[in-house]
Amino acid sequence: MKVEARNLTIDNVLSKGKFIIPNFQREYDWDKDNIEDFLNDIEEADENENYFIGHMVFKGEFTKNSFDVIDGQQRITTITILLCCIRDKFINLGENNLAEAIHNKYIFSIDLDNLPFAILENKMPYPILQSRIQSLPNERNNDVRPQKEGERKILKTYEYLFERLNDYGVHELKGLRDRVLNLETIFVAATDLVDASTVFMTLNATGKDLTPLDLVKNYVFSKYPVQPHIDEPNDSWKFILENINELNKDNKKDKFLNNSFASRYKKVSDKKIYKEVITQFKDGKIDAKKFILELKEDSKFSTLR
Numbered sequence: 001m002k003v004e005a006r007n008l009t010i011d012n013v014l015s016k017g018k019f020i021i022p023n024f025q026r027e028y029d030w031d032k033d034n035i036e037d038f039l040n041d042i043e044e045a046d047e048n049e050n051y052f053i054g055h056m057v058f059k060g061e062f063t064k065n066s067f068d069v070i071d072g073q074q075r076i077t078t079i080t081i082l083l084c085c086i087r088d089k090f091i092n093l094g095e096n097n098l099a100e101a102i103h104n105k106y107i108f109s110i111d112l113d114n115l116p117f118a119i120l121e122n123k124m125p126y127p128i129l130q131s132r133i134q135s136l137p138n139e140r141n142n143d144v145r146p147q148k149e150g151e152r153k154i155l156k157t158y159e160y161l162f163e164r165l166n167d168y169g170v171h172e173l174k175g176l177r178d179r180v181l182n183l184e185t186i187f188v189a190a191t192d193l194v195d196a197s198t199v200f201m202t203l204n205a206t207g208k209d210l211t212p213l214d215l216v217k218n219y220v221f222s223k224y225p226v227q228p229h230i231d232e233p234n235d236s237w238k239f240i241l242e243n244i245n246e247l248n249k250d251n252k253k254d255k256f257l258n259n260s261f262a263s264r265y266k267k268v269s270d271k272k273i274y275k276e277v278i279t280q281f282k283d284g285k286i287d288a289k290k291f292i293l294e295l296k297e298d299s300k301f302s303t304l305r
Contacts (some may be wrong), residue, residue, distance in 0.1 A: 003190045004062040005055075005218075007278075010079060011181040014106045014119055017065025019058070021073050023123040027150025028157075030074050035157055038078060039164065041271070042179050051179070052215075052274050055186040062189040072185070077129070078157060079180060080120045083107060084133050085161045086177050091137060095170055102177065107134050133158050184275065186215070213257045215274045223281065224288040233292045240292075243299035260298040 045051035056072030090099035128151040131144040146152040
């Protein structure tokens, strides 16, 4: 199994090439509540901070430029629709240069034969996404009608987001654009469909996304120095989990990482702690060994109550 996982912003993701939603995927299914929650999270994020939106799984080789979307369809479709809305609002405000920058980099691109292609391609039978949303307003084919519920929801999402941005001026639209492009995901690429599907099922085996603790563990383990004949940091992590599992009955297990980090560094929310841990590593304030040792020490207190 050849699998690569990287932390990427949406800017980086959409700049990698073409993303295809295969026809075996379920239809687009986000409703108004999903979209409102997603947009609120984006708007509340700091413009200079990468807001984490979970993992996305793709079939394809990381160094290539074409990927099938295995997990993340709802998010990447909604992001594309939102970018189209921002582009169209720029057009309405006469900011054609800003609109073209979004259109030519994040909605469509050019292949080696200088032919345009949609960066996100939905393989559903009817081309609603490209014909009615990704295309520029003056080039749309409004004769194309939705045939499935997923296509109707795609149109409703565009209509809702477009109306939601009615009061946005150029400055607000640019700020929202930057927040969208700074969204951060774990980009997981597997070269084989079976491998990609296996990764997807493993990540979603519990019906939940990876927790902040899972994400932090993966990052810290990648930075931990290899030591011959010593099973670290696995032994230490097992010790930590055994201690914090005692917190399950008090519903405090999920707060262990936050509490430990807050006591030693700074208080941050669940949504921001993964990014903050990475920042502390990059700033040289902590290293993998030190961080694991601190978690071990703090986990001991979870059993003393």
